Amino acid sequence: MSWLLENWFGSKESLEQVKEDIHENLHKEFYLGLSGIENPEQSSTRVASKELFLQMNGPWDSKLEEAETELLQYIHDELPAVVRDEVGIIPFYTQVTEEGYLVLTYIRNAMSRDILLQRVPLVLMTPDGGIVARKIFDLTAMGPLGDMSSRPCEFMFRWDEFDNIPEKEVPLTLAYKKPNLKKADIDDSETGGLSIDEVVHYNKALKNIEPMEDGNVDLQVLDVKADEDEKGGLKVVVVFRNGLDKRLEFTEVPIIVSDKTGDSVAKVHYTLENMKVDAKGHKLWLFKIPADSLLKSIDDFAELTAFIPKAKQQRKSPVVAPSANNKDILQ
Numbered sequence: 001m002s003w004l005l006e007n008w009f010g011s012k013e014s015l016e017q018v019k020e021d022i023h024e025n026l027h028k029e030f031y032l033g034l035s036g037i038e039n040p041e042q043s044s045t046r047v048a049s050k051e052l053f054l055q056m057n058g059p060w061d062s063k064l065e066e067a068e069t070e071l072l073q074y075i076h077d078e079l080p081a082v083v084r085d086e087v088g089i090i091p092f093y094t095q096v097t098e099e100g101y102l103v104l105t106y107i108r109n110a111m112s113r114d115i116l117l118q119r120v121p122l123v124l125m126t127p128d129g130g131i132v133a134r135k136i137f138d139l140t141a142m143g144p145l146g147d148m149s150s151r152p153c154e155f156m157f158r159w160d161e162f163d164n165i166p167e168k169e170v171p172l173t174l175a176y177k178k179p180n181l182k183k184a185d186i187d188d189s190e191t192g193g194l195s196i197d198e199v200v201h202y203n204k205a206l207k208n209i210e211p212m213e214d215g216n217v218d219l220q221v222l223d224v225k226a227d228e229d230e231k232g233g234l235k236v237v238v239v240f241r242n243g244l245d246k247r248l249e250f251t252e253v254p255i256i257v258s259d260k261t262g263d264s265v266a267k268v269h270y271t272l273e274n275m276k277v278d279a280k281g282h283k284l285w286l287f288k289i290p291a292d293s294l295l296k297s298i299d300d301f302a303e304l305t306a307f308i309p310k311a312k313q314q315r316k317s318p319v320v321a322p323s324a325n326n327k328d329i330l331q
Contacts, residue, residue: 026092027094028041034111052110056152099158106152121137125173132164135157220308234266252271
């Protein structure tokens with residue numbers, strides 16, 4: 001019995017039957033809008049799926065049998081061409097389970113650089129456009145997706161996360177819900193996964209820390225607290241301050257979290273892509289630490305402290321960054 005067929009497709013069908021089902025169940029691809037094109041799905045500049053490298057990592061990377069690897073590669077190669085310089089998510093199968101509604105997808109990066117997806121807001125929609133479920137998926141733990149690469153990814157909407165549960169025969173479509181950000185409210189900072197209210201709060205908190213002298217570069221942890229979206233996880237809010245006359249690109253951020261006894265609770269290292277801070281400017285960013293990355297259990301989240309032992313930055317000429325509506329999904 002195939003592990004993949006049983007857990008993903010919920011049946012004992014043959015590989016050949018599953019291949020036929022893929023073409024019948026393939027959904028329309030949606031894009032995250034990182035190219036800056038207003039309607040990327042209308043672009044005629046596309047890359048054949050076979051030109052992308054299939055990146056096999058995730059919960060299945062150590063469990064796949066040869067036939068299962070062959071199946072994933074076959075599905076990937078059969079997908080339609082992806083818009084160049086974009087990141088697309090294409091659902092290829094859905095399954096109703098006891099836990100919830102499972103959507104199987106490929107995340108496809110047709111850009112010339114690696115990306116690290118952080119918080120991706122997705123919705124399930126009925127054919128008439130009604131939204132029945134909303135959920136923000138944190139993909140940080142999956143690590144970077146390489147340039148010109150594709151990765152299988154599953155999105156599970158649990159039944160208790162639905163606003164309302166439609167009739168069984170109503171098909172549901174996965175879609176990307178672009179964050180509604182107001183540039184004027186950001187105060188020379190990007191959200192980095194923070195809500196607008198949190199951005200305002202932490203920008204006010206910046207007024208209470210020691211001013212930075214011109215010519216210096218500073219990274220500070222402003223807050224560490226429990227992650228309300230993931231039981232047992234942590235959220236760490238960091239401010240990047242650039243006192244130089246040139247724009248900086250940060251490439252790495254190591255974070256150490258300790259409890260009141262001084263014991264390490266977590267030691268994490270984030271690799272950043274396209275993390276740029278303007279000259280004489282600052283940027284707020286949210287880093288999430290999953291529960292399974294913690295070194296010990298936490299008795300009191302309020303007594304945790306975190307610091308950044310070192311960080312690297314690169315001086316580069318400015319480049320075109322993603323639009324403001326997409327900045328909370330990239331890190």
